[in-house]
Amino acid sequence: MLPAQAPFPAARFRRARQSDAIRSLVRENTLTPADFIWPVFVRDGEGMEEPVPSMPGVLRRSVDRVADAARDAYAMGIPAICLFPYTDPSLKTADCAEAWNPDNLSNRATRAIKDAVPGMAVMTDVALDPYNIDGHDGFVENGEIVNDRTVEALVKQALSQADAGADIIGPSDMMDGRIGALRQALEAAGHNNVMLLSYAAKYASAFYGPFRDAVGASGALKGDKKSYQMDPANSDEALRLVARDLNEGADMVMIKPGMPYLDICQRVKARFGAPTFAYQVSGEYAMIQAAAQNGWVDGERVMLESLMGFKRAGCDGVLTYFAPEAARILNA
Structure with a gap:
């Protein structure tokens, strides 16, 4: 619906832009720290913080330091943290058994955060790539990433995470039927309050490179993920995938990557009205940081503008490595 507008000069659109006070009154979207989920990389050890070279400002943290970081983030108003393990190569196997080890890095970090910050x-993350010797999100048999056997493993992984205290399970694997299988298993195990934030529309994107460095998957990956992640040329397919995952029991849905797929975010939110999130992925983050460090853009302004773009596209929230920096600015 378009409002009726008087002709110029009765209507002067610049009246609504004349000062900070007026602009704030008519602003259509607002960005706050409560819009962020902060992705964090966990490594083994104690008292460890290790930079990720391809993601300036991002660290791999040991479990104790992750708990400290979560406490600081929660104090800034960030409501959620998302864990990604940097798994020792010796623990990466063809059967991916470390994925459902009750004492793996992800589960230890979950318990540490819930002890330190119960309200966060x-x-x-549910996918096999951090634990798979082949670097894929699913089992590889005769060169094929197999679906149904992988889903069985993902169920074991998710139950292990729920037992450790996870509030939100994020299946990022893109196997068919995994949302229904996960929801059924969680209900049967008494985890009826654990939420599923499905990576419903995850594209086979070139923007993931720095993330694979961060979790140590770059060298392990054999081939590509185009047989299970989405073709970047497709839009209608994303709507079908979101509809399927919501029908199977997803509570929230995710579009990944973020900025190159804002059209998908807008279509998903407009069509379904479900809680919709986007992941501002590692490549997006790294490009902004690189340009800012070279003095080519104003880093703070570009960061906040990019995050506002997700809200304008209809997202309820965004996974972003900028979460603590953006929260500090917004709180100030």
């Missing part, structure tokens, strides 16, 4: 929501 912990999100965990």
